[in-house]
Amino acid sequence: SINSDVAGLFENLAAGESVDAKVQASIARENEKLKEYAIKLIGKLPTNHPGNGEFSHPISVANMVSASLDLLERPLSTIQREEITRLGDEYDEAYALANASYGESTYQLERFLDEFELKERFVSSLYDSLDPDQADAVVDPRIRGRVQLDALSPSVMLMGRTQPMAVRTRAELRDRLIDRAAELLPVGRDRLSQLAVFDDWVRELDPILEPQPRHLLDMYRADEVTVAGRAQLRAMKQLAETLELDESERGTLRDLQLMLVPRMRAEE
Incomplete structure (x- = not known):
């Protein structure tokens, strides 16, 4: 079957x-x-x-x-x-x-x-x-x-809505999340790196950051996606409130549908 x-x-x-x-x-x-x-x-x-x-x-x-x-x-x-x-x-x-x-x-x-x-x-x-x-x-x-x-x-x-983000450490994960935000928003990386929102984001992801073998990096479970998606949504809302974004920039966050699913690589 x-x-x-x-x-x-x-x-x-x-x-x-x-x-x-x-x-x-x-x-x-x-x-x-x-x-x-x-x-x-x-x-x-x-x-x-x-x-x-x-x-x-x-x-x-x-x-x-x-x-x-x-x-x-x-x-x-x-x-x-x-x-x-x-x-x-x-x-x-x-x-x-x-x-x-x-x-x-x-x-x-x-x-x-x-x-x-x-x-x-x-x-x-x-x-x-x-x-x-x-x-x-x-x-x-x-x-x-x-x-x-x-x-x-x-x-x-x-399908087409998630992107795995494989990292080795939580510090690397924080840096990668800041990089993605800097690509999306007209805000300098230095300023973004000072925001507590990224610390909160990583902390909220903790339940799904158990080290994963290579074959599972892009075969996550539905419940793991829920954790990742909710953490990202809260982070986007925090960024919209914290940063001085115009309506167009806020719209970019509201219209975003791609979810990042962080995956901690296991040592091999």
């Missing part, structure tokens, strides 16, 4: 081994089917991020989970279907509430993270509603929530 193939690929990468060409071809074929399905959904489900936003909508995810379990002869029970429906309704209410709160000053990154987190919460609760053997059969625990690997995770929304 594609589940076992992808999990096997992950283990190969972890061990520094080459991936079997037949396994790669099998995964590619299944991914093409998923792409066709995703294209058919565009514009048919509510999202602020067309494309994979529809594909990762709870209705789509629930349908894929149900179909997978039927094929595996481990179908959802009536009680499970009712619970998943309730979770979907809960998502719809929270999504509508979030959208009603947005205005012209809302950051694009905030809109994205709100939807991303709501979907992550739905998927997590959906797995809780499954029996352990059902959950493991749908998505292998080794790849659950991993960018590039888990098609049922909202991490599919991250």
Whole structure:
């Protein structure tokens, strides 16, 4: 199955081994089917991020989970279907509430993270509603929530929206974040380096700064992206308040959608 193939690929990468060409071809074929399905959904489900936003909508995810379990002869029970429906309704209410709160000053990154987190919460609760053997059969625990690997995770929304930032130390991370801010804003690097916002930013990233082996540097988990995204959003808002930016410069921050995902390199 594609589940076992992808999990096997992950283990190969972890061990520094080459991936079997037949396994790669099998995964590619299944991914093409998923792409066709995703294209058919565009514009048919509510999202602020067309494309994979529809594909990762709870209705789509629930349908894929149900179909997978039927094929595996481990179908959802009536009680499970009712619970998943309730979770979907809960998502719809929270999504509508979030959208009603947005205005012209809302950051694009905030809109994205709100939807991303709501979907992550739905998927997590959906797995809780499954029996352990059902959950493991749908998505292998080794790849659950991993960018590039888990098609049922909202991490599919991250394509083109994240950039890993591999560093060796927290001091290097602070310097790299300052460099990126200096590229984006008309403020000298010397002034930026004096701001406490970058210390706060690094501190907030601490939960995801465990050293990672090379093969995991760009295969982060959805929950790690949430930490990185929220830290970046708070930093951008702090910069907008602290610096004397004109409306155009503030707009640059509000419109920014790329998320930096710092990764601490493990010693090899």
